[in-house]
Amino acid sequence: MNKPDNLQRRKLYLTSFCLLATFATTSVSVHAAEPTYSRDIAPILQQKCQSCHNPDGIGPMPLMNFQQVKPFASIIKERTTARMMPPWHNDPTTGIQKFKNDASLSQMQIDSIADWVDAGAPEGNPADLPEPIEITSGAEWKLKAQLGPPDVIIKSSPYDVLANGQDQWWGPDVKFDGMPKDRWLRAAEFKPSFPLGKKVVHHGHAVLVPEGSDGSFGSSIGLARYGVGKSWEMYPEGTGMLVPANGHIAWNLHYFPVGTEVKDDVVEVGLWFYPEGEKPALETRGEQLFRVDGLNGMARGQDILIPPHGYQVLTGTHVLQSPAIIHSYRPHLHMRGKTMSMEAIYPDGRKEVLSQVNKYNHNWQISYMYADDVKPILPKGTVLQFTSVFDNTANNPLNPDPNQWVVFGRRGVDEMSHAWMGMTYINEGQYEQAIAERRAATETLSLKPQE
Ligand code: HEC
Known part of the structure; x- marks a missing residue:
């Protein structure tokens, strides 16, 4: 052309x-x-x-x-x-x-x-020239302009980040007893200290382990998850996550030294709740891990084996056991990662690409948050199909060494393949209602729901 x-x-x-x-x-x-x-x-x-x-x-x-x-x-x-x-x-x-x-x-x-x-x-x-705009300081909560100050702030315990060295992991357990009763979470923001923390915190999770729970993956509640490019999350109107009043926060912080020592670094997480006594119509699980080892149906970590100067394509599927609404999509690959797509195969066989990240860049962890009027509302039995493409050739500008075989691992030079998905599982009645509301709201649907 x-x-x-x-x-x-x-x-x-x-x-x-x-x-x-x-x-x-x-x-x-x-x-x-x-x-x-x-x-x-x-x-x-x-x-x-x-x-x-x-x-x-x-x-x-x-x-x-x-x-x-x-x-x-x-x-x-x-x-x-x-x-x-x-x-x-x-x-x-x-x-x-x-x-x-x-x-x-x-x-x-x-x-x-x-x-x-x-x-x-x-x-x-x-x-x-236009009037200059006001720049929000990195010390401020980004969601403050929209939601006011957070209702509750939780803090990690201090950590000294070395000036030079390898990746460092810090996983303190901090008691959580800031609330008189259980509350429904509407939004959360993860805020490294400013200005130095913003430079050294690579990614992090603040996970609430409720009192009396066994601490297993399924029983804990991901309050906030962070990566450069993704610092906050807000659930759709009328959707919330139930946060028990007591427990402890399992922090998982990944620091990366940048040439300056950072003493006593503390990360904060701000929580915004629905008003007391107000129960949102839909309960979400927040960002769910669709993981490489087969959890939730992604391809398995041990299947990653990318030849020197070559490519690899990995596909995994997950069948929805109940209807679901997807409110966000955040692919995670490392330096050889090139694309990740998410397709829906509906129960009638129709197949549709929901999203495709085609210029994946390991420096950025971006959560693609769907607008409320187009977020996928999927029937039970839908197959979600994820496909990751890795590029280990010299054409990939982020590739540290195209001569290496590449396998699964935590370091950026090894590979991963998973997605964090903002999921709200709903029942059949809620599904019918969501579809009816979508129909009423728009004549020309950019995403046709199932008949
Ligand atoms: C979310 C933060 C963010 C936004 C928004 C952003 N940038 Fe950047 N930009 C960065 C960071 C961080 C880097 C360095 C890392 C990288 O290249 O990914 C960068 C790198 C660059 C570079 C390369 C600089 C060099 O010397 O290599 C250019 C050019 C640039 N940005 C231009 C822009 C322009 C123009 C816009 C708006 C149209 C923009 N950026 C929006 C954060 C941002």
Whole structure:
């Protein structure tokens, strides 16, 4: 297929803009012949980049003004056209496309940046600049703007992270007795200390082991799970997770030294509950592990064996024993990971791709949180099929060594293949009701539920 040349592309761009302009509510800028930083690019960077690319953020360089942006113009074009930045690795052409936390650029924004860079990255008239936005400090709860301060905060016990060395794991047990009675959880956020904790905490879990339980995997409650790119979780309206008042928190923290010693690091988790006495209609289990050793039907860890300069494809299936709603999808592979897809095979044999992460990048653990009006509502008997593809060739930019055989393991240079799935299992009545509500809410379903 011929690629449209620049002029054609601009024409397409103008046409699509004209269509969109009627509906645009926020800072869509009028696209004149030549985009400028002040008028066209600054609003995009504000919306999609500055939350990380600010002086205290996790991005390697601030992108707050023209002087800071200009030297990076060409690499910005490169990373945005390749859809590597902002970090959002979902395939925009396959599966469900509406998410609560979509960080991606629209094609129009990507083209705008490319055109601007091709035109020599002009500044334009500073009078066109948008009002600066307020950057939330890394010391703040991200969910605070939406939900206010957390109802309960739990803390890990202090840990000294070495300046240099290998991965470090820290798993303290901390008593949990912060609540007079059981409560229904609505949202949780995992917050490493700021600024240093944000740099050294690679991933972590805060799991509540209720008083009197045997501590087994099934009896414990994952309150918050974190990875770079995923710090909070909020259940759909009317869905909650029951949190017993007493027990202990089993922390599982994975630290990675970054050249600076971090003394007494403490991680916090904020919990937001439904009002006391209010019971949400649906009870969720939160993020469930669909694991490589066959738990919940992923391919098994010991099946991972990737040849040097080669590929491997692993598939696993899981049959739903009751109807279910999936509210989020978070694939986890390591450095050779390339794609992971999730398909549904319905009881009538119809097959549909629900989601496909096609630019998996081990540096990021992104939870793709489905918008409420498109989240999959699946009947009992649906087969979920997961497929992971590993690329151990030199074409994979993250590959540390294509000459190695690669097997399962915890380190980033070994491989894994699992997904964390936000699951709410429901009964037949709740399923009928959810489907009826979906029908009523929308005529044209982007995801057709079962008849
Ligand atoms: C969620 C945080 C986050 C957001 C949002 C984000 N970035 Fe980044 N960016 C990073 C981090 C962290 C890195 C370094 C690691 C990496 O490349 O994955 C990075 C790397 C980059 C690089 C490569 C820098 C280099 O010298 O290698 C460019 C260019 C870039 N970002 C541009 C952007 C642009 C443009 C946007 C918005 C359209 C954006 N980023 C949005 C966090 C972010």
